[in-house]
Amino acid sequence: MNKIALITGATSGIGEATAYEFAKQGINLILCGRRLDCLNTIKVALEKLTDVHTLNFDVSNKTETLEAIKSLPIAFKNIDILINNAGNAHGFDTIQDGSIDDWDAMMDINVKGLLYVSKAIIPEMINRKSGQIINIGSSAGKEVYPKGNVYCASKHAVIAITEGMRIDLNPFGIKVGAINPGLVETEFSKVRFKGNAVADNVYKGFKALQAKDIADIIYFAVSRPAHVNIADLLVFPTAQASSTLVNKS
Numbered sequence: 001m002n003k004i005a006l007i008t009g010a011t012s013g014i015g016e017a018t019a020y021e022f023a024k025q026g027i028n029l030i031l032c033g034r035r036l037d038c039l040n041t042i043k044v045a046l047e048k049l050t051d052v053h054t055l056n057f058d059v060s061n062k063t064e065t066l067e068a069i070k071s072l073p074i075a076f077k078n079i080d081i082l083i084n085n086a087g088n089a090h091g092f093d094t095i096q097d098g099s100i101d102d103w104d105a106m107m108d109i110n111v112k113g114l115l116y117v118s119k120a121i122i123p124e125m126i127n128r129k130s131g132q133i134i135n136i137g138s139s140a141g142k143e144v145y146p147k148g149n150v151y152c153a154s155k156h157a158v159i160a161i162t163e164g165m166r167i168d169l170n171p172f173g174i175k176v177g178a179i180n181p182g183l184v185e186t187e188f189s190k191v192r193f194k195g196n197a198v199a200d201n202v203y204k205g206f207k208a209l210q211a212k213d214i215a216d217i218i219y220f221a222v223s224r225p226a227h228v229n230i231a232d233l234l235v236f237p238t239a240q241a242s243s244t245l246v247n248k249s
Contacts (some may be wrong), residue, residue: 059113205248
């Protein structure tokens with residue numbers, strides 16, 4: 001029987017690339033996102049390869065999240081793999097100039113959203129004494145950089161939650177790990193800079209990671225033997241040495 005994976009933030013970037021990689025490998029998919037048109041487009045493309053179910057909700061909304069996952073049909077209820085990918089960065093400001101709305105958006109999605117989705121799925125994994133959870137963190141969870149303050153805090157929280165999950169779920173044989181990318185060329189910067197042209201310069205002058213690069217790594221992590229767990233992985237493009245040091249031409 002094919003495994004079932006639930007991916008949040010599946011409408012673009014790493015989430016979408018992971019959906020395509022999993023579909024190629026015959027993993028059945030539950031794709032979650034806020035943009036219904038994108039979910040429908042991806043579903044049409046991928047259901048030629050595997051079984052696909054979509055859930056249209058916002059992970060930062062606790063009620064929506066719990067109700068959406070509760071609504072899953074029987075055939076999709078036994079989730080083997082959870083990819084907590086939904087996340088965002090809003091603003092690039094010093095702490096004194098930061099927007100409270102931006103702070104709320106990052107903490108609500110990056111931290112609370114991850115918790116809401118996990119809360120809805122973990123009980124069934126515990127019942128079956130099996131499952132794997134991969135939380136998509138960031139190099140920002142390892143190292144704070146100028147004007148990164150709250151975003152970095154949210155990704156540090158992802159690492160702490162991952163470590164806590166791994167301890168708490170260890171007695172049930174559930175694998176828990178984090179994959180922490182550096183600079184990945186996605187919609188990330190367009191969202192962070194709110195459409196400002198400065199976003200176009202973020203990935204110029206070097207070869208950034210691509211969403212597919214991270215999707216390959218995620219599939220590697222979920223395809224390990226039962227006794228192997230990728231607990232924590234940091235990945236940079238070759239040009240990047242740290243959060244603030246990138247070799248640009």
